[in-house]
Amino acid sequence: MTTLIEQLAGVAPDSQLGQALRMRAEVLRLSEAAHDAVLVPRDPGGLSHGLRAALAARMCRHVGNDALVKHYESYLAHSADLDVAALVRPDGICGEPRQDAMARHADMLTCAPRNATRNDILTLKAAGVSEPDIVRLSELAAFVNYQLRVVAGLKLLKDACLQ
Template sequence: MSEHHLIETLAGVSAGSPLAGALAERSAIMAMSQASHDAVLLPREPGGISHAERAALAARMAQWNGDTALAAQYRDLLGRAGETAGLAAIASGMAVEQLGATARLGAITRHADILTKTVKEASRADIEALKAAGVSEPDIVRLAELAAFVNYQVRVIAGLRLLGEVA
């Protein structure tokens, strides 16, 4: 494996381990996951959701999923992307009602929470709440992509950690 990807790093995959060997044979999947990370977190054209907002939301989602290492990775990205006190509060998992965020950012954060904690309960009303707060349809799609990716990433890392323990 010539290039160590974020998922492998956070899963604690050791070079030369049987798990590293198995992943090397599936290197295209790891490369695509890394490319997805870059496209979702650091796109050239972020639209109405800035890189810093994306990093704060990703840290929040990782935290809600109990992956402190991934949350720390995204808090580090937040620091490089332009951390503010409000975004740090979002990243920390503070309750939306306590954030003091704008209606737009509060709605985005609330929706990220829904997509992470109670996705089965998501409804058309949640999308309408985003629109009412001034979130454009392309940004609603961007938010869904971010949530899907971070939640995928958490699960892949957890699975690889388990495999590493039994290998």
């Protein structure tokens, strides 16, 4: 079975890269499990499934991965949280201070993670984001950015194998 990462990178199962990835099937399986855990957890806490999808799409849009943007937007399309749909755009706000603060934080973690400081956490708290939700947001940002990098790396490897 082909994983989402392999599909997005365009890795053919019978290619050299596809065969190499089968040797690392556990890593890809765990990546799929992490995807589900951060995007659609049983207990989403203060980050609804729709908000998670919108923020994930936003992060992917920053990096320019249209396939992942579409993937995450498809989750939003099936969500009752359409009030967060504006957050899929990097400049989008939904007008709810807590969610807008989370969107700005996701932007920073995607575009300039080295700039993150304790003050950024205090800003989230001041906007009403609880500590458990700050952790949830950080997990989401970490996974989506990991996924973006793995897909980009596999695309480079795939292209190198074709030369």
